[in-house]
Amino acid sequence: MSLAFSDAAMRRFEKIVSRYPNKQAALLPVLHLAQEEFGYVPPEAMEYVGALLGVPPIKVQHVATFYTMYNLKPVGRFHVQVCTNIACYLTGGPEIFAHLKRKLGVENKGTTADGVFTLEEVECLAACGNAPAIQVNDKHDHEWPIVYHEDQTVAKVDALIADLRKKASASP
Amino acid sequence: MLTIDGKSIPLACVDGRHTVLDAARAVGAHVPAFCSDRRVTTGGHCRMCMVEVDGRVVAACATAARDGQTVRTDTPRLKAYRQDLGELVVSEAAAGGRAGAELATMGVTGERYPLRRVAAGRPRDESHPYLRLDLNACILCRLCVRACDELQGQFVYAVTGRGASTHISWGEGAFKDSPCVSCGACASICPTGAITDRDRERSAGLIEDRVVQTTCSYCGVGCQLAVHAAGEHILRIEGARSPVNHEHLCVKGRYAHTFVHHEDRLREPLMRKSGVLTPVTWREALDRVASELRAAAPNVAMLSSSRCTNEENYLAQKWFRAAFDTNNVDCCARVCHAPSAAGMRATLGTGAATNSLEDLERCDVLLLSGSNTTESHPVTGARIKQAVLGGTRLIVVDPRRTELARMADLHLRLEPGTNVALLNSLAAALVDEGLLDRAFLETRVEGFEAYARFISACLPEDMEAITGVPASQVRRAARMYAGAARPMQAHGLGMTEHFQGSEGVMLLCNLALLVGAVGREGVGVNPLRGQNNVQGAADMGCQPDSTTGYQRVDDPAVRAKFTAAWGRPFPEREGLTLPQMYDAARRGELKAMYIFGEDVVQTDPDAHSVVAALRALDFLAVQEIFPSRTSALAHVVLPGASFLEKDGTFTNGERRIQRVRQVLDPVGDARPDWRILCDLMAASGFPQPFTRPSEIMDEIARVHPGFTGVSYPRLVRNGLQWPVPSAEHPGTPILHRESFPLPGGKARLVCVEYRRSPTLDARRGGDLMLITGRVLAHYNSGSMTRRTPNATLEPADRLQMHPTDADARGLRTGDVVRLENRFGEATGCVEVTDAVAPGTVFLTFHHPESNTNFVTSDVQDRIAGCPEYKLVPVAVSRA
Numbered sequence A: 001m002s003l004a005f006s007d008a009a010m011r012r013f014e015k016i017v018s019r020y021p022n023k024q025a026a027l028l029p030v031l032h033l034a035q036e037e038f039g040y041v042p043p044e045a046m047e048y049v050g051a052l053l054g055v056p057p058i059k060v061q062h063v064a065t066f067y068t069m070y071n072l073k074p075v076g077r078f079h080v081q082v083c084t085n086i087a088c089y090l091t092g093g094p095e096i097f098a099h100l101k102r103k104l105g106v107e108n109k110g111t112t113a114d115g116v117f118t119l120e121e122v123e124c125l126a127a128c129g130n131a132p133a134i135q136v137n138d139k140h141d142h143e144w145p146i147v148y149h150e151d152q153t154v155a156k157v158d159a160l161i162a163d164l165r166k167k168a169s170a171s172p
Numbered sequence B: 001m002l003t004i005d006g007k008s009i010p011l012a013c014v015d016g017r018h019t020v021l022d023a024a025r026a027v028g029a030h031v032p033a034f035c036s037d038r039r040v041t042t043g044g045h046c047r048m049c050m051v052e053v054d055g056r057v058v059a060a061c062a063t064a065a066r067d068g069q070t071v072r073t074d075t076p077r078l079k080a081y082r083q084d085l086g087e088l089v090v091s092e093a094a095a096g097g098r099a100g101a102e103l104a105t106m107g108v109t110g111e112r113y114p115l116r117r118v119a120a121g122r123p124r125d126e127s128h129p130y131l132r133l134d135l136n137a138c139i140l141c142r143l144c145v146r147a148c149d150e151l152q153g154q155f156v157y158a159v160t161g162r163g164a165s166t167h168i169s170w171g172e173g174a175f176k177d178s179p180c181v182s183c184g185a186c187a188s189i190c191p192t193g194a195i196t197d198r199d200r201e202r203s204a205g206l207i208e209d210r211v212v213q214t215t216c217s218y219c220g221v222g223c224q225l226a227v228h229a230a231g232e233h234i235l236r237i238e239g240a241r242s243p244v245n246h247e248h249l250c251v252k253g254r255y256a257h258t259f260v261h262h263e264d265r266l267r268e269p270l271m272r273k274s275g276v277l278t279p280v281t282w283r284e285a286l287d288r289v290a291s292e293l294r295a296a297a298p299n300v301a302m303l304s305s306s307r308c309t310n311e312e313n314y315l316a317q318k319w320f321r322a323a324f325d326t327n328n329v330d331c332c333a334r335v336c337h338a339p340s341a342a343g344m345r346a347t348l349g350t351g352a353a354t355n356s357l358e359d360l361e362r363c364d365v366l367l368l369s370g371s372n373t374t375e376s377h378p379v380t381g382a383r384i385k386q387a388v389l390g391g392t393r394l395i396v397v398d399p400r401r402t403e404l405a406r407m408a409d410l411h412l413r414l415e416p417g418t419n420v421a422l423l424n425s426l427a428a429a430l431v432d433e434g435l436l437d438r439a440f441l442e443t444r445v446e447g448f449e450a451y452a453r454f455i456s457a458c459l460p461e462d463m464e465a466i467t468g469v470p471a472s473q474v475r476r477a478a479r480m481y482a483g484a485a486r487p488m489q490a491h492g493l494g495m496t497e498h499f500q501g502s503e504g505v506m507l508l509c510n511l512a513l514l515v516g517a518v519g520r521e522g523v524g525v526n527p528l529r530g531q532n533n534v535q536g537a538a539d540m541g542c543q544p545d546s547t548t549g550y551q552r553v554d555d556p557a558v559r560a561k562f563t564a565a566w567g568r569p570f571p572e573r574e575g576l577t578l579p580q581m582y583d584a585a586r587r588g589e590l591k592a593m594y595i596f597g598e599d600v601v602q603t604d605p606d607a608h609s610v611v612a613a614l615r616a617l618d619f620l621a622v623q624e625i626f627p628s629r630t631s632a633l634a635h636v637v638l639p640g641a642s643f644l645e646k647d648g649t650f651t652n653g654e655r656r657i658q659r660v661r662q663v664l665d666p667v668g669d670a671r672p673d674w675r676i677l678c679d680l681m682a683a684s685g686f687p688q689p690f691t692r693p694s695e696i697m698d699e700i701a702r703v704h705p706g707f708t709g710v711s712y713p714r715l716v717r718n719g720l721q722w723p724v725p726s727a728e729h730p731g732t733p734i735l736h737r738e739s740f741p742l743p744g745g746k747a748r749l750v751c752v753e754y755r756r757s758p759t760l761d762a763r764r765g766g767d768l769m770l771i772t773g774r775v776l777a778h779y780n781s782g783s784m785t786r787r788t789p790n791a792t793l794e795p796a797d798r799l800q801m802h803p804t805d806a807d808a809r810g811l812r813t814g815d816v817v818r819l820e821n822r823f824g825e826a827t828g829c830v831e832v833t834d835a836v837a838p839g840t841v842f843l844t845f846h847h848p849e850s851n852t853n854f855v856t857s858d859v860q861d862r863i864a865g866c867p868e869y870k871l872v873p874v875a876v877s878r879a
Ligand code: SF4
Pocket: B135, B137, B138, B139, B140, B141, B142, B143, B144, B145, B168, B189, B190, B191, B192, B193, B194, B195
């Protein structure tokens, strides 16, 4: 499969690159652009981005697999990311994650059949002071694409999921 | 003052460039350090090297050694920390190698933490002929990543994932399909055995009994090898510490050594009896050679070997000159860098690289002409890549889009055969735009006025139609080269193996002279010598017009000197060059030939005519390590020794004389070549007193003015760069600092007009222009590399062809094709690629089946007689 940016994306690409002293330095924002453009970042996208920026594809993989905000597989509308790193581990993160797996009927990184939720266990979200923390990305919400939910409990996440379901049926 | 465990430390370690780890090692304190290696930058990943500096726990490898520090490496607290860290390591990975051994001696048991072994299930791979990967042993020290990035510049590995799922990755698919170029740096540096290689696997269980430092014989870079051996086995080869290769090696130097014990090796002398080469005793073979040559003298010729040592080359020419009264001595420099020597001698006064490999790190612009360095001189190629990654600007002149051309700031992709037109236009742009070093031209160069008038007719705009390179690009290149503080040049056989080879090299010198880029650091004109000792063979006098030290045979003083030194009259007449030898043989004038370590039938151009010449001889003797197409025509074949089986010296492309040290005994009845030559000289009535190669070097030092200060004891560490005029002289990394060895001490600008190669007149409609050359995995005739697993990496000669030419012929990658022209026929295996331009094809000559040199042409460099390997029209069709 060969991927390529649309003309509009190409214009944005050039603008991004122009802000950096060299092309290689633009790797992170260009990967975000690729994710927006292709929905996620498959190996072909890494190769494409590498070729555009003069970065060996393996080094694109290095970066893309490190940051949890790049999705290596297609994700649902809401990307629910549950932290189980140390602070969250000690305050109930793993229980919340286990509960969500049962509730949504998916494994880690799985997507519900209706395509509404993708669940993922992630490393520290940098919200340790209010652990346990959950991050929810909404593909369709361009105003608030990323929302943090802190001091979570099993009851609170049940309410959260219900809310998101409502949002999904109101504006699919 | 800095103290470590109560011991004070030598001041040399506190100079800001050393770490606490270096300092600890200097006093002999043992600090485990898994992720640090002097070849690469600091990682600070493993934390094993923790020490206390003024009571604070820090990573020794990542902390600078400073005056006043009090360091402890062995407190109970440190021991406990390290122990715990070790337990964590083994809970994840089944580390072997030096890290595994260290953990075992620390008493790490793996019982403290539940075995997580997240590592189990990480990739394993055995698809590659040399490298083996099992990342279940990996402790994520990332040395492999740094080695591949910082030594080879290949970017094969990256750290993938995050947290517990972090692992080393080479991307999708089998390792053999990764961009790896098999340099082996990662296997050499990995502390755990997660990445290892065939040699380490093969030699497991054998106990090393010696490490011998010697010089690689696979190209003119002259890398220093540390050969680890046990009895008659080579366990593995590592790069040695040396200014030439800084412990780095390529796939040939590191891995291609198993040919030594290959069953095909010549193990006994052979003599033709009733038409068949039959084993005979050394005595019989030596006597036959001596008597045949004596009978035919002076109509005899010696082709000496650029793959053999200085001492052997010296003996070869001494033998023929003194015993057979002929200057008919040549070597394969004739077919590679003789034009560099001729061109540079005419302009700068010395036919050798003006600068050193180290200057590649000092220059700020590199003009690289006609060299696919990353394949033909891989360790220098890797060095250039690092320089370019570090900001050195690169201009590549090459009809092919080589790996370095892809990295270059400017790639001047000229039509093959138009070097002279292009270089003239570059020079014309310099003069036109006044980009000159006037002071240098004034004081150190002759002939600028006339040159300026001549060159004004060669503007880039005038030459564009010939070279195919847009004038604007040429002008940009001229500005970049002239604008540099330290503009350096290097060139390869793409410059020399042409109709105007020598003249092309003169033009490179012109460029350097115009901008004053000779005689100081980080500049110069530097031929990348092809074979390991082609510099040395020429230095030793294996050419028909001059003897040892480029002392000309037509100079009566030189003849008197050598007559006195050798005790024999020195022949007066200039001898024949290699192509002239063939002509004379075909005419019946040359009667006998001695070919030493060269398969001319496979490697010289227009092979059919070479065979005809050799067949016309009354007598042919060949000294070789493997049977070859040339030895098949011989009357006597003498089994010589490979570089691993003898002592001597090689001189690399930066004029560095380096030791070759014997690691193994010669196979079977084979003998070191210098010994064979001494025996032959004795049999020819010209006995020599030498019992070891160092004595031969002592004689060379007496007759070669540039070698006066050379002796084996002085070569122990890093060798010496000639000229070495006295026993105290440190050698000469940079030539021409003050003056040029030419009349008046000045260099000369040379006016050369572009001439079309006659080869182009033979071009028929539909013909493609063939360029020949080498690939990474093989060396020349391939006699050695084909007999190692390198053959798996590159099993056949590849014919690179542009997609448009391939489409026009309905060809695809993998198709076998026939190449044909008036000289003969060859075959190749198509690789469709845009590395070659439409209308040109590229073919290697490593495999005898391909007969590449059956189609190369009879056109020669007008001055040095070097064949035009880089340009001949061929018709290509499906086989
Ligand atoms: S493979 Fe070896 S060198 Fe690479 S990170 Fe793992 S242990 Fe270190």
